[in-house]
Amino acid sequence: MQINKGSVELVGVVKRYGDKLAVSEINLAIAGGSYCCLLGPSGCGKSTTLRMIAGHEAVSEGDILLNNRNVTDLPPRRRGTAMMFQNYALFPHLSSLDNVAFSLKIAGISKADRHARALEMLQLVNMETYADAFPDNLSGGQQQRVALARALINQPEVILLDEPLSALDPFLRVRMRTELKRIQQQLGITFIHVTHSQEEAFALADSVVVMNNGCIEQIDNPQGIFRTPRTAFVAGFIGGHNIIEGRLTGAGLQISQARTLALQTVPAPHSGGDQTQVSLRCDHIRVSPRPFDNAQALPLQVESVEYQGSYVHVRTRSDDGLQLSIHQPDADYLQAPLYPGDPAYVGWHPEDLNPLQPPAAHA
Amino acid sequence: MRSLAHNPSYLQVTPLALVILLFLLFPVLTILVVSFWDFNAYQLIPDFIFENYQFLLTSDVTLKAYLKTFFYAFTTWAITLGLGFTLAYYLAFYIRSPLLQSVLFVLCTVPFLTSNIIRMISWMPLLGRNGMINSALQQLELIDAPIEWLLYSDFAVVLAFVHLYALFMVVPIFNSMMRIDRNLMEASMDAGASALQTVFQVVVPLCKSGIAIGSIFVVTLVMGDFITVRLMSGGLSASVGVLIHNEISLLQYPAAAAGAIVLLLTVLLMLSILFRFINIKKEL
Secondary structure, X not given: OOOOOOOEEEEEEEEEEOOEEEXXXXXXXXXXXXXXXXXXXXXXXXXXXXXXXXXXXXXXXXXEEEOOEEOOOOOHHHHOEEEEOOOOOOOOOOOHHHHHHHHHHHOOOOHHHHHHHHHHHHHHXXXXXXXXXXXXXXXXXXXXXXXXXXXXXXXXXXXXXXXXXXXXXHHHHHHHHHHHHHHHHHHOOEEEEEEOOHHHHHHHOOEEEEEEOOEEEEEXXXXXXXXXXXXXXXXXXXXXXXXXXXXXXXXXXEOOOOXXXXXXXXXXXXXXXXXEEEEEEHHHOEEEOOOOOOEOOOOEEEEEEEEOOOEEEEEEEOOOOOEEEEEEEHHHHHHOOOOOOOEEEEEOOHHHOEEOEOXXXXX | OHHHHHOOHHHHHHHHHHHHHHHHHHHHHHHHHHOOOEEOOOOEEOOOOOHHHHHHHHXXXXXXXXXXXXXXXXXXXXXXXXXXXXXXXXXXXXXXXHHHHHHHHHHHHHHHHOOHHHHHHOOHHHHOOOOHHHHHHHHOOOOOOOOHHHOOOHXXXXXXXXXXXXXXXXHHHHHHHHOOOHHHHHHHHHOOOOHHHHHHHHHHHHOHHHHHHHHHHHHHHHHHOOHHHHHHHOOOOOOHHHHHHHHHHOOOHXXXXXXXXXXXXXXXXXXXXXXXXXOHHHHO
């Protein structure tokens, strides 16, 4: 497998709708043969970015490179990409086989040839027994397999998937997720997958691109995203993190007169003052009704306790404004249960405080 | 009565069944019966003879009228299909704003606020021997003598038909186009299809039902018409409808009835051929 085949690069890509900026100058390099997820809330520009790579949306400024070849002005088919649409967009008047063979028919390949090749693709997605079925008679998962086969038939170097799993029920979603990853690894081609579910992105991606407001907030592998979110938005969006705001002093992060948190790495102050933010993983906080070594001197108060199975979600707050969500392992909880109103002594390793950058400047 | 008590749905369809029986089936049966009657210059004689049909089916005039009617129906169908599809395509896929879409759609129906006859007659000052087109062309010295075939010709008849019935093609096609998922067009482009290929490989197959419904409207309306042909051809052409109308004017009701029955069977035959190709029920 060549490393460079199917690499995608976006250079200063901008998309405007009239005066409205949908995507503001993003730079992104996706390695060939990797699985990349564009993650963000709806309206963050991730779908627009995908559609620009596919060629279904014109680029306002900037260039899109595929295999180091500038494809910015090429029509979709000549880019070497194939798109899988959110609702699959299967042609209702064609059977599964003819749907998969559609682009070959357009290319003028004889019926016998194109059907043979389409059948091969259906076999890859385990749908060969449904070759003669029409999309209306297929379930969501089956339609998706056919759509995937249709995207794969031209041996594209890059497959673009627009929220491919969002129309499926949760059980099927997990199964198709595994299937997607299997096919991607089997074929070794680049997958670019748009999603708003961090669970999906973490499960699939080699690299995750978190987007917000048309800007890229962070590019990293899933571990990097979760362990060291770069901005408050990323930490909030992926969940499982506390965002703590305070004033930067010599001693650390000052929350209030009485409380200063020690810092391992000193974050960059946010523009306009020495206010700054750090993130702290909910499952990296130790909580106990009694003081313990390395615990913060001032206890917080337990607000609510929710049992979640493998962990217990404890919400705590203190009068000085510090609020912490804590995921306590259920074994610890059972040993010394906390109840609303109890004092909660909390502690963590100083290196668990992850300094956050100010949000990306919006042009 | 037993089945009625067991299945009250029979009761529910009774009103509609009665309406159809009274206003559709009964008149048609009457026509069928009358078509076997005898007649002379001043009276109808109840009878059971085949002379009306014999005369009708062996006459040269009938054959000519049918050929003419088929010609009108086919030409009008082809032109309204081309026009209707293009118009509907523009409305459905090029106009992005739903408001403008409905405004333009209503605009299409404005001619229907006037009666058929007025819409036909309004062509006359335009197309006549000394009408606007001829006088304008003559004043521009593009022609020496007025163009004769503008009015009272097959051209005029087809023009009027297209004008009258194009909308019957636009509406059902527009309707089925609006139901096409826009992602399908992109999926087609993604597969490398050009705009024209997308139209013929994706849009046309998915509009089949709309095209069929529009075709039924246009073909049946043109096949049964007599007033447009009479007015616009100036009495120079005769369609099947005109023949029937003439016979009614001469009080030859049995002959007219026989003509009507044959026309009805012809149209039903044409429709059954159409239904063989397209499953309308599936689309409704």
